[in-house]
Amino acid sequence: MANFLLLFDLDGTLIDTVPDLANALNEVLGERGYAPLAPREVQAMIGDGVPALVARGFAARGADPAEASVALPRFLAVYEANAANLSRPYPGVRDTLVELRRRGYRTAVCTNKPQRATIAVLRGLDLSDLFDGIAGGDHFAVRKPDPGHLLGLIAELDGRKERAAMIGDNENDAAAAHAAGLPLILMRYGYARVDPATLGAAALLDHFTELPATLARLGLTA
Structure with missing residues (x-):
């Protein structure tokens, strides 16, 4: 599996x-x-x-x-x-990603930010080594909210959508996850233009560090 x-x-x-x-x-x-x-x-x-x-x-x-x-x-x-001059990971992001990968999860970035800019900020913040794949908004012919952005990345990493989930913060993440048939977890602290509670997430988190326990609670095991 x-x-x-x-x-x-x-x-x-x-x-x-x-x-x-x-x-x-x-x-x-x-x-x-x-x-x-x-x-x-x-x-x-x-x-x-x-x-x-x-x-x-x-x-x-x-x-x-x-x-x-x-x-x-x-x-x-x-x-x-200048993508990493002032930008910073949210509290606990690096340690949580390290722990998730230690537990056997694979991790990838699916963002509407262009590929080159995405790689620039991840490298600048010393996070690029924590991801198995990166799909910026120009990596495929479609991008979120189109589900093809998520499904394309899953296929590129030889994954299965039955063994994948989306973790995001906004309307595009929610729409893409729902259309792709993926479980959705949203962060309350992000950039959503609507109340994240209205977006149909399986869980809403106030802190990134809550993610491992939330995945376990939802039965989304590595």
Whole structure:
């Protein structure tokens, strides 16, 4: 039997990435003469991938959508070079991942953040060695909330959806997990734009360190 595979969202689940995303977005906005956005404003724009983040940032300053498209490559360059400057894993993330892998779970990242940026932040925070696979938002032809993002990563790792679960924080994680037929665990502390309690999760966690006991309680054993 294949070891149980845990698919993790990144932003708002494993890592608080708002500071570096906000800095990169504000640098690009500033280069084009726009006022900066507050971190809390940027947080509300996260979750649907970088193109959506940049489009929302420029829209918030009244810019033409075409200007956001032109600025996208510059944002990616700035962000990838600074992806781990201020971003930090949530409390207990590294130790919990180490413990889960010690127990026999396989772990992977499934995020709408572009692949290169995802690898940059994981390497910068010394977390990349804790994952068997990484699927950013441009890794497949589809991304969350499309279930193909999750199912594609499971297939890539020779897993089975009957032996996998999604751990995330927002609406896209929930929609993708439900459509794929995967158990869903959500973190309350993340970047969801709605109450996580409304998203049909099997469990809601206040702290990442609760995950091993929650998996055991749900019968999702390695």
